[in-house]
Amino acid sequence: MTYNTDLAPDFDRNQLIPAVTQDAESLELLMVAYMDREAWETTLRTGFAHYHSRSRNKLWKKGETSGHVQEVTEIRIDCDEDTILLKVRQTGPACHTGNRSCFYRVVSPASASPSNSV
């Protein structure tokens, strides 16, 4: 499947653009990573989420080693064209900690301890 690229993130202004990834069914926020033009184009071409690894400075197919891939069902762009939203079908956990979502920790009022809410 190819995509109309008239509507695209502004990689000329920002080399790396945040990509927010939600579970397509539950809308749970799974993770936030970054895309460059290569990651964007590879995601559109393959239908699987690819990001740019800032630590390894290279293209990163989510789940390439773990098998925890993300099949993209919808892509949106924000008003400023500097943030990407992916809705995905997540295989296994999204987080390297083994949690479904990277956002498994709630910041609690001072009367309570920071808690895991998994």
Added chain:
Amino acid sequence: MTYNTDLAPDFDRNQLIPAVTQDAESLELLMVAYMDREAWETTLRTGFAHYHSRSRNKLWKKGETSGHVQEVTEIRIDCDEDTILLKVRQTGPACHTGNRSCFYRVVSPASASPSNSV
């Protein structure tokens, strides 16, 4: 209400941290903006979403002029402590375009035109 700040974004490593804002009920992704330490602490202290405006380089209470404020119901931090999730009760639209969400545009397959899906 005060918050336990043992669990906090790592502002020493990153001066500005992306904050992803979801509607507390529908989980719709409303917007993505940035927080510095001042915005983070003001959000915790007041219970209303504050960001750091990169264009104006100052603290920005969401809705301070429009009235479209965000009452925070939950705050989460990701595994790397470099992204914040806010769940909010949004008054009015979140986007300056008047759309409920900044992510009102879907990137479509090439056979279709980019479409608004509001």
